[in-house]
Amino acid sequence: MHRYLLTPLLASVLLAAASPPATPASPAEIVARAPAAAWRAVDPDNLLVMDLANGRHVAMELAPGFAPVHVANIKALVRAHWFDGSAVVRVQDNYVVQWAATGESRPLPAGVVAHPHAEYDRPAAGLAVRPLGYRDAYAPQVGHAEGWPVASDGRRTWLTHCYGMLGVGRDMAPDTGNGAELYTVIGQAPRHLDRNVALVGRIVDGIEGLTALPRGTGDLGFYTDPKMDLTISRVQLASDMPIADRPRYQVMRSESPAFAAYVAARANRHDAFFVHPAGAIDLCNAPVPTRRAP
Amino acid sequence: MHRYLLTPLLASVLLAAASPPATPASPAEIVARAPAAAWRAVDPDNLLVMDLANGRHVAMELAPGFAPVHVANIKALVRAHWFDGSAVVRVQDNYVVQWAATGESRPLPAGVVAHPHAEYDRPAAGLAVRPLGYRDAYAPQVGHAEGWPVASDGRRTWLTHCYGMLGVGRDMAPDTGNGAELYTVIGQAPRHLDRNVALVGRIVDGIEGLTALPRGTGDLGFYTDPKMDLTISRVQLASDMPIADRPRYQVMRSESPAFAAYVAARANRHDAFFVHPAGAIDLCNAPVPTRRAP
Known part of the structure; x- marks a missing residue:
């Protein structure tokens, strides 16, 4: 119990499998699915x-x-x-x-x-x-x-x-x-x-x-x-x-569609945890995704 | 050299002695001088x-x-x-x-x-x-x-x-x-x-x-x-x-004049370090001062 609490990215991954197909993609899913051209x-x-x-x-x-x-x-x-x-x-x-x-x-x-x-x-x-x-x-x-x-x-x-x-x-x-x-x-x-x-x-x-x-x-x-x-x-x-x-x-290229989708998803969280999506985000809560090159 | 860099409160204290009298009070000075009624x-x-x-x-x-x-x-x-x-x-x-x-x-x-x-x-x-x-x-x-x-x-x-x-x-x-x-x-x-x-x-x-x-x-x-x-x-x-x-x-009582002065000073830094006072502040950069009871 209480393992979730709150989670910027990872819980969305954990939850993805259980989410109904209609749930909008989470920030983590958007990052994971971003095409090579977005990086x-x-x-x-x-x-x-x-x-x-x-x-x-x-x-x-x-x-x-x-x-x-x-x-x-x-x-x-x-x-x-x-x-x-x-x-x-x-x-x-x-x-x-x-x-x-x-x-x-x-x-x-x-x-x-x-x-x-x-x-x-x-x-x-x-x-x-x-x-x-x-x-x-x-x-x-x-x-x-x-x-x-x-x-x-x-x-x-x-x-x-x-x-x-x-x-x-x-x-x-x-x-x-x-x-x-x-x-x-x-x-x-x-x-x-x-x-x-x-x-x-x-x-x-x-x-x-x-x-x-x-x-x-x-x-x-x-x-x-x-x-x-x-x-x-x-x-x-x-x-x-x-x-x-x-x-x-x-x-991640900040001019890419994937980045726009990521910011929008972070500003409007639809993870099961959130009862009140913020509908907004401040600049430093939208960190540009980085990763090891695959 | 380079001991200052940047400093939310303490450098203003360090600098206070060297500042000309006309310099507006720093956030730390305002906190230090706040009357008992402000707490x-x-x-x-x-x-x-x-x-x-x-x-x-x-x-x-x-x-x-x-x-x-x-x-x-x-x-x-x-x-x-x-x-x-x-x-x-x-x-x-x-x-x-x-x-x-x-x-x-x-x-x-x-x-x-x-x-x-x-x-x-x-x-x-x-x-x-x-x-x-x-x-x-x-x-x-x-x-x-x-x-x-x-x-x-x-x-x-x-x-x-x-x-x-x-x-x-x-x-x-x-x-x-x-x-x-x-x-x-x-x-x-x-x-x-x-x-x-x-x-x-x-x-x-x-x-x-x-x-x-x-x-x-x-x-x-x-x-x-x-x-x-x-x-x-x-x-x-x-x-x-x-x-x-x-x-x-x-x-600190957030309804006190001292708190108003503190927020204003944090939003408009006149420490010698600052060449471009922000003229603004966000909520979480205005932490309410707390202290051990004197």
């Missing part, structure tokens, strides 16, 4: 693989279309082994996990721009956005573009701080950070950070290796005891790994 | 203290004004030691932690209503709501009432699934759960669950004891290995504890 491969040149000393692996997709200089910096840092031997140093509950703050006094590797300009948004022109279709507290328009959650005012478009998004730690303005320190969101989307920090990507696999870490007890959730720091053994770009060793991921 | 004590008869076998303690405030039968059930279960020796059995990343699913076949203690009616909302009449003042994807009106995050359609009002809210696990409709199994939200607010589950309160202290637990690898995040279950040593009502041992908490 795009994550470019191995934009895929980071981070190995943690506890044996966990975290895969991240970078978003050069939104923060090209910061993303180029991160790739240069990775190739210079900047992150290897660094550590997760901050875990603030319902907020962020942050890593690689150690070694701040090391000189930056060649090719890294020490002070990139503020890539907090980009021109709206040239980027097709699929509108979410529901209200947003923070922006006049929200939706998805090229598989990314975005907001826009019609003139500028920006990535949004949804769960698992990847950002660049920085000091006070006008420093924008250089990519040598990164964080990911592990709680309620801190959308007030949108356009205040350079977002550079998202975690596509293994976020549990970061979200389940002990919370730091120092100010802002920093670990006060260096023994709590979790060492990052290695970060690699997938394109630098032997082909046979590269993990391969896919992201 | 209400958590009634010890609505305060649960859960002791975990790993030495952590979780304090929860119940909300009888929204789900009276479910809350009465939970108190009866606690007094019958229902939860003592039960366990946390489910941790689903970016979703919920759930406990006390074990022992489902035990008979319910006397006084527990086996099948409460669906206390998913309540009449709007008789409950003053302070409007948040910003758009919400899910409901025509959102705000706070008696220190709780709520949504309303003008006729009915209901608690919302913000981070740390406490809900009653249930089976498929029309079962509403009886309070013998509880969960809390540990990710992006799953607002689609609003009005589908009985929310009965929130965690006021110690949520880190639940959010940092290993994620379950079974369907819906259930632990597949019973060795992963985290034993709940004991759950008590504070009013049943010796007075000297009771923890005492306070919740």
